Amino acid sequence: GAVVSQHPSRVICKSGTSVKIECRSLDFQATTMFWYRQFPKQSLMLMATSNEGSKATYEQGVEKDKFLINHASLTLSTLTVTSAHPEDSSFYICSARGLASGRGGEQFFGPGTRLTVL
Amino acid sequence: GQQVMQIPQYQHVQEGEDFTTYCNSSTTLSNIQWYKQRPGGHPVFLIQLVKSGEVKKQKRLTFQFGEAKKNSSLHITATQTTDVGTYFCAGGQGAQKLVFGQGTRLTINP
Numbered sequence: 685g686a687v688v689s690q691h692p693s694r695v696i697c698k699s700g701t702s703v704k705i706e707c708r709s710l711d712f713q714a715t716t717m718f719w720y721r722q723f724p725k726q727s728l729m730l731m732a733t734s735n736e737g738s739k740a741t742y743e744q745g746v747e748k749d750k751f752l753i754n755h756a757s758l759t760l761s762t763l764t765v766t767s768a769h770p771e772d773s774s775f776y777i778c779s780a781r782g783l784a785s786g787r788g789g790e791q792f793f794g795p796g797t798r799l800t801v802l
Numbered sequence: 803g804q805q806v807m808q809i810p811q812y813q814h815v816q817e818g819e820d821f822t823t824y825c826n827s828s829t830t831l832s833n834i835q836w837y838k839q840r841p842g843g844h845p846v847f848l849i850q851l852v853k854s855g856e857v858k859k860q861k862r863l864t865f866q867f868g869e870a871k872k873n874s875s876l877h878i879t880a881t882q883t884t885d886v887g888t889y890f891c892a893g894g895q896g897a898q899k900l901v902f903g904q905g906t907r908l909t910i911n912p
Contacts, residue, residue, distance in 0.1 A: 716898055718899065718900075725907070726904070726905075727890065727902045727903065727904045727905050728845065728890070728902045729902075730899055730900070730901070730902075733898055733899055777844055777845070779845075781898075789850065790835060790847045790850055791835075791847065791900065792847065793837075793844045793845045793846070793847075794844060795843075795844050796844050
């Protein structure tokens, strides 16, 4: 149980284009989803927290107009990187937490999406 | 803001040796979680500690949460090659989010 999928797993795009990444909880309802960014051999940096049906809460320094997050249902959240540039190239990982985990409880991570912007 | 420091950044051991990674928070935590990320993979939840002074064991892994709820450690006894990966601690402050430490990358000589 507690499986989270992410699509696509890998994407290469040209500078200036927008990329949408989907995060799905497959066998549980995710009341909260988190989006992280991870540079090679570094830690996970939280970008934003999203609760189903409400606006995402962005961390300091993360541009909400550049990284659009939508959490339209209890099983799906999307991250859209708008007008991507080479410096946006990174590993984007989502995680989800369900009701059973409780507030502050364990997060289940997706496999990540490797974004390369040329 | 809240910071979680983790040391060491890297650790290389011979198979069979013990391994420990340490985590310190700048503020008191409501809970601490530990995750393992294999090379090329994603973080996988290992455990959550909530109580002051709590100690939990999972086979060869021992997790501790400090009395002041500001530090934690993960100790692996008699490492095996399957233990290879990066171990992250993540601190929670009662809010929804976790703040991850920098991680300790463990490599093992068979």
